[in-house]
Amino acid sequence: MAVCLALTTVSRAQKTLSTLLIDYKFQKDSQRIVTVYEISEHYKYLKPDSATLYAQRGLLLSKKLNYSYGAGILNRLLGEIDMNQGKVAQAKLRFQSALNSFKAIGNPMGMASIYNDLGLLAGRQGKYKEATPLILQALTVFEKLKDTSGIIQCYIKLGSINLETERLDKALFYYHKGMVLARLYPKSNTVASLLNNIGSTYLKKNSYQKALIYFNEGLKTVADSQRIDVHMELLNNASGVYQKLGDKRHALAYAHQALSLARRGNFREQEASILVTLSSLLRQNRPDSSIILLDRALKITRAIHQPYLRLDVYQGMVDLYKQNGRYKEAERILEARDVLKDSLFTLKQSKEIADLQSSYDLARSTDKVQQLNKNNVKINYYKNIILVIAIGVLISLIFVLFLYRKTRNLNRELIQQKEVLHQQKEELDKENNFKDKLFSIIGHDLRSPISTLVNLMEIAEEDELSAEEFQSLIPQLMGQSKVTLETLDKLLIWGKSKLKDTTLNKSHFNAKELITKNIALYQNAALQKGIRMSDNTPDELWLVADSAQVDFVIRNLLANAIKYTDNGGKIEVTANLNHPNGFNAIIINDNGVGIDDEAQQHIFERDNVSKDGTAQEKGNSIGLMLCKEFVKENKGRIDLRSQLGRGTQFTVSIPCL
Template identity: 30%
Template sequence: MRLLIVSKLVQEIHYSDSALKYYQEAINLAKLLKNKELQAQNLNRLGVYFRNMNLQEDALNLYEQALELSLESGEKSQIGHSYNNIGQMYYYKDYFDEALDYYKQAEQIFIEIDDKNGLGYNYTGMSLVLAELGRYQEALEKIDKAIDLRDKLGQTRQLMVSKFNKADILMDLGNFYEAENDILKLYDYGINNDKVRAINALEKLVELKIKTGDQKAAISYAEMAQEIHQQKPFSESMIRIYQLINQVYFNLGNIEKSQEYQNLLQAERNVIKSEKTKVHLAALTIQKQKEEIEFLSREKDLLDQNEKFKLFLLFGLIVSLMIITVAYLTVYRALNREKINLAKLYEQNKKIENQSKDLEKLNRMKDKIFSILAHDLKGPLNSLSGLVKLIQEDNLTQEEFVSYIPLLAENLGNNNILLENLLVWSRSQMNGLEANYTRLNIQSLVQKNIEYLHYSGYYKGQILTNDLDENVWVVADKNMVEIIIRNLLSNALKFTKKSDHINISAYDEHDKLTIRVDDNGVGIMQENLSRLFDSEFFSTMGTHQEKGTGIGLILTKELVQINNGKIWVESEYGTGSSFYFNLPKA
C-alpha cells in the first residue's frame, strides 16, 4: 500500500526538489517487494527528474535500468516508455540514427497495446529526430499523427506542444504562413493558461517575422513579450528575443535602440546567472566529482595492471634467464644453436627494454595527471569548501555571500576547461577517441564559446570579434570541435591584455574550411613555436600569471587530426599570434 501511495505522490510532485527522496524510497520499496513494474516506472520518472537537472548521463542510465526491468517483467507500457525515453536522450546527444531506432521500437510497443497517450509522446519526439535527419515529409506525417491523437484525447497542453513542434519543422521548410498559424494558437493558449508558453510562442513569432522580412511585426511581438515578461518572467526566451531585436535595430542603423536592447539582453543574462548559480555549482560539483572518481578509479586499475604486468615481466625474465642458461649448456656442443639462441635473447631483451620505456612513459603521464589534480584543481574546490564552512558557522553576511558567488563560478569555470581537456586527453591516451561526424555551423559554435569564456577567469576585458559568416558549415565531431575552439580562444585570452583584440575568421581552401584565431598579444618566441604541439608538456605564464598544463594544445592537435584536418601557428614575439586549423567543408 505504501509503495502505491509513494508512487502516486511522486507522480504529482515530480517537478519539485522534494520529489528526489520519494523517488528513491519508491524504487527501494519496489525492489524490496520485487515489483519490477513499479520499480521501472519510478526509474523512468526519476530519469525525467535528472534530465530536467541537465544530468543527461544519469538520466540515460536510469532509463536503461528501467528498460532492463521492464523486459524482465514483460510490462509492455513501461517497455515502450523506456524505449521512448532512451530515444529522447540520444536525440539530445545528437545521435539521431540511434534515437530513431529506439523511437521505432517504442512505436511498435504502443501500437501493440493500443496506448494512444504513449503514441502521442512517441510521434512528437520522433518527428524532431526525423527533421534533424532531413526527412521532413516523414517528420510532418508523425507530428500530424501526434496532433490527431492528442486532439481526440482532449490533451490541450500536449496538443499545443505538438503543434508548436510542427511549426518548427514548417519554418525549416520555409512554410512560414502555416507555421505562424500554429504558433499563434500556442500564444492564445498561453495567454489564457500559461504565460511562459505565450512568451515562448512570441519568441518564435519574432524569429519568423525577421525571416520573412517583416521587421515592424517582429518589433511589435517583442514588445508584447516584454509586457508579459513583467507579469511572468521567462528569461530564456527573452534573451533570444532581445538578441534578435538588437540585431534588427543594428541593421536599421538605430544604434540607440540597438544599445537599449543590448542592455536588456545583458540584464536578463545577469538574472539567469544569478538565479542558476547555486543550481549550476551544485550540478557541476556533483558531475565533476563523479567524473573525477571514475577517472581516479580507472587510473588505479591501470596502476594495478601495470604492477601485475611488471610481475609478469619479472617472472618472464627469470624464466628467460633459466632458458638461456640451459640453452648455453646445450649449445656448447652446437655453435649454430648458440647463434640462434643469442639472436632470440637479443630480441627478447629489446622487447623488454621497449616495454620498460612504455611503462616509464605511462608513469610520467600518471604523475602529470596527479600533479594537475593536486594543484590546479585543488584551489577552487578549497575555496568552495571554505565558503561552505563559513556559511555553516554563520560567519558570512548575505552581501558577502553574494559577492563570493561570481568568483567561485569563475574559478570553477576555468577548472571546467582544464578538467574537460584532462579527461578527453586521458581517454585518448588510454582507449583512443572515436569521432561522430555531423554537419556543424562553425559561426554558432564560435559565438557560443565566446559567450562562455566571457565569464571565465581568462577574460580581462579583451575585445573578441566573430567574423565568421553564419552560413559556414563543416563535417566534424561537434564535441571535439567545441574543445578545439574553446582551447584556442582561452589560449588567446591567456596571452592578451585588457583592450587587446582577438579575431576569429575563416576562408575556403579547396574542400576545406580554414578557421583563423588572431590576437595582438605577447606573441611566441621562435624557439618555442616547434614545442607547442609536441608530445611533451610545454606551458608558459599568461599576462596575469595564469598557469597552464600544456595539455590544451596537444589535445587540440590530436582532435583536429581525428577530424581530418591540420593545425599550425604563425607568431612574432611582441606583436601577437595567429592559430590556424582546417576541417572538411559540408
C-alpha cells in the first residue's frame, strides 16, 4: 500500500517549458538560477536525469555568485530527486546543505521546508520517532508564517506516520484537516495525494468499497497532472483494492499501469511496492513469475534501505512458499521477517511518537493560554459594561417571562378545549356515519324484503287464489322471511358492536371448535345443493380475539360460499399457522361462480350490490362489510382471491399471540 508524502515546492508563476528554456539562454546571475530551478522542477517527475543535470548547473552558478538562497532551493530539489530514487544517504546530505544555506540567510520558510523533507526521509526509512519532531517543528514555523501549503504538507506527513504506526483514526484526523485546506485551491495536486492517503487508511481498516471511492476520485483529479508519482500510487492502491474484492482483471490492469509510471519516473520504492502487488496477483496461476517479481522487489528494498517495504516482500514470499509446499523456505523467510519487524518498531516507540504529538498540542495550548491572558484585561472592562446591560435585560426578561407564562397557560387551556372539541367531533362523525349506514341498510336491505312479504300476503289474502297457488307462495314467503331475519340479526350484531362503552371480549381460544360448529350448522344447506364441505384445519388453531366476532366471520363466509357455489361443488376450510409471523390464518375456498375484478374492488363496502345465489338465494351486502370491520377490530386482516367462473378464496389472518 503506497502513501503519498507530497513535497512542498517553492511558490512561483507557472511558465511553459519552452519559455523557461528561452529565458535560461538570455538571463544572467540570480535570475538564471531561479529559471534553472523551475526547469528542474518541471523535469523532476518526467525526466529526473535532466532535472538533476539542470539543478547541478544552477548549483555551480549559485556557489560562484555566493547566492545562498539559490544553493538552498537547488540542493533541496536534488535531495527530493535522490529521495524518490531511493538514494537515502545522498538525499540526507543534500537536505543538510540546503538547511545550512537557509540558516545562513535567516529564511524560516526554507528551513521549515527542509525540516519537512528530513522528516519525510526519516519516515520512509521507518524512523518515525526521528521523523515526528522534525515535522512538528516545520508545522510550528508554517503556522507562524500562515503558510497554508506548508501546513497541508505537515498534516499529510503526520497522517502518514500515524497510518504506518496503526493509529488509523489519528491518521484520518490529520488527512481530513489537510483536505479542508487543500480544497481551497481547486487546481492543487495535493487534493489527489490526500485522497490517496485517506483511501489507504480505509484500506487498512478493511473498508474496501470506501477506499475504492477515494482512489477513483483521486485518479479523476490527477488525470491531467504531471504528478506521475501520485498517479502511480493511486493506481497501485486501487489495484490492491480490486484484488481484495476479487476483481483480478482490473487489479492487473491498474498494477501494470502503475509499474509503467514507476519505471518511467525511476521511483524505486514505488516500483518495489507495485512488484509485490503484481506478485500476489500472479501467485495462484503463475508462481514462477511471482517469485521472480518478489526477488526483484527484495533487491530494490535493500538498495534503497526501505526495511518496511521489505516486510511486505518477505510476507509475499512466505505466502508463495506455503502455497507451493516449500515449508522450510517459508519458515526461513518468516524468521527473517520477524527479526526485521522486531528491530523496526515497538509499542514503546509508538508511545513515544504519540507523546511527541501530545507535547506539540500542549505547547500550542500554552501559547493560546498566554494570548488569552493578554486579552483578559480588555475582556474584564467590557464585562463590566455588559454586566450592567445584562441586569437591565434580565429585569426585562423576567417581566416578559411572566407575561409569557400567563399567555402559555391560557394557550394550554385553549389547546385542551380544542382537543376535547375535536374528540367530540370525531365521536359525533362516527355516530353520524353509523346512523347514515343504518338508515341506508334499513331503507335498502330491510325495506325491500318486507315490501315483498307484504305484496305476497296481499296476493295470498285474495280469495281468487286456489289452494295450489297459495302453496306455491309459501316458499317465497319463507325465503323473504329468512332474508329479513338474517338482515335483522346482522344489524343487531353490528349495532351492538357500535354501542358506546362496548369493548372487545378478547380471549385465547381454539378456533377449530367454531369451524366444526359452523360446518355442522350449514351441512343441511350444503347437502340440498349437493355441495361437499371438508374441514382440513388442524385440531389446535389458537387465536387471540373476540370469539363471537370470529364466529360471525366464519359463519358468514361459509354461508356465502354455499350461496355462490353450484350444485355438486365443493367447499374446503384450511389453515395456515404462524404465517405471517404471529398470525394464524383461516382459509375458506370454494369452486363457485367467482367474483369479477370490478366487484372485488368494492366487495367489503356498504355500497356493494349483493347478487342472488346459484339457487336464487337472496342476500344482502352487509355481511362482508361486518366481516371486514370485525377482523380489523381484532388487529387482523381479510384477503380475497377470486377468478370469475373458477371460485373464490377468503383468507382471515388473526393474531395468535
